[in-house]
Amino acid sequence: MTTPAERLQTPEGRSRLIKHFEQSSIEKHNDAWNDLWETGSSNMWDRGKPSPALIDLLEQREDILSPIAANGQRKKILVPGCGKGYDVVMLALHGFDAVGLEISSKGVSTAEEYAHKELQTPQAYNFGPAWANKFGRGSVSFIQGDFFQSDCTKGEKFDLIYDYTFLCALHPEMRAQWASRMADLLFSGGLLVCLEFPLFKELSHPGPPWPLQGVHSDLLAEGGDGILYPPKPPQQAGTGSFERKWYIKPERSYESGQGADMLSIYARK
Structure with a gap:
């Protein structure tokens, strides 16, 4: 029997999600996502566990992502479109003060329920083979709101942001707004960590x-609008608000993106 996440990768599963959004204008997409939560359809995109690629990055490359700043304080990380909170909890277990953001109030209550239970008895899937509890546990909190509204996080800025399936859930016309908002939410020098997915789909194919x-680089490093289909001349390199620091093919990732996913890390200029 296939899992809900695996069913989403079949033509039938993709068609269901795509058809759901074809019926809504871009302005109504927030409502469309909320409807999926309210009707118990969030399992269409649910992975059931935190990101193996991110876990390995945290545990194997502390030189890149340490949860403790030079002044000894914990770093704060935001996970927009956090779903049921798997990555938020895992990040807190690895020492970060982690904040999850969801458009749906039901999504937030689901994530809070998961976090309450998981923090009491963390499951093995939160940790990789290189796990060592060096930094203690950070905090977990969730926000219900619209990522694109400036008052959503009450003016707070973050040391890091993690994006997995948030950008790919947005209509391409919203990509430039995504990049601008990411820049607003990060401190100068802060890091945007992206598990790039899906990279196996042709740019001409519909979503979500x-x-x-190529979209992340165009948006963040080159200052483009992220709309690469139909093809157009590239932007001048280095004109974006970010500089790409690392571009890594993870050894482990979710089954749906294994072998195709890339981890990219961008620093806010």
Whole structure:
């Protein structure tokens, strides 16, 4: 028997999600996501566990992502579109003060329920083979709101942001707003960590999830609008608000993106 996440990768599963959003204008997409939560359809995109690629990055490359700042304080990380909170809890277990953001009030209550239970008895899937409890546990909190509204996080800025399936859930016309908002939410020098998915879909294919081949670099480093289909001349390199620091093919990722996913890390200028 296939899992809900695996069913989403079949033509039938993708068609269901795509058809749901074809019936809504871009302005109504927030409502469309909320409807999926309210009707118990969030399992269409649910992975059931935190990101193996992110876990390995945290545990194997502390030189890149340490939860403790030079002044000894814990770093604060935001996970927009956090779903049921798997990555938020895992990040807190690895020492970060982690904040999850969801558009749906039901999504937030689901994540809070998961976090309350999981923090009491963490499951093994939160940790990789290199796990060592060096930093203690950070805090977990959730916000219900619209990522694109400036008052959503009450003016707070973050040391890091993690994006997995948030960008690919947005209509391509919203990508430039996504990049601008990411820049607003990060401190100068702060890091945006992206598990790029899906990279196996042709740019001409519909979404969500929308294909993202080359989109992150265009948006963040080159200052483009992220709309790469139909093809157009590239932007001048280095004109974006971010500089790409690392581009890594993870050894482990979710089954749906294994072998195709890339981890990219961008620093806010």
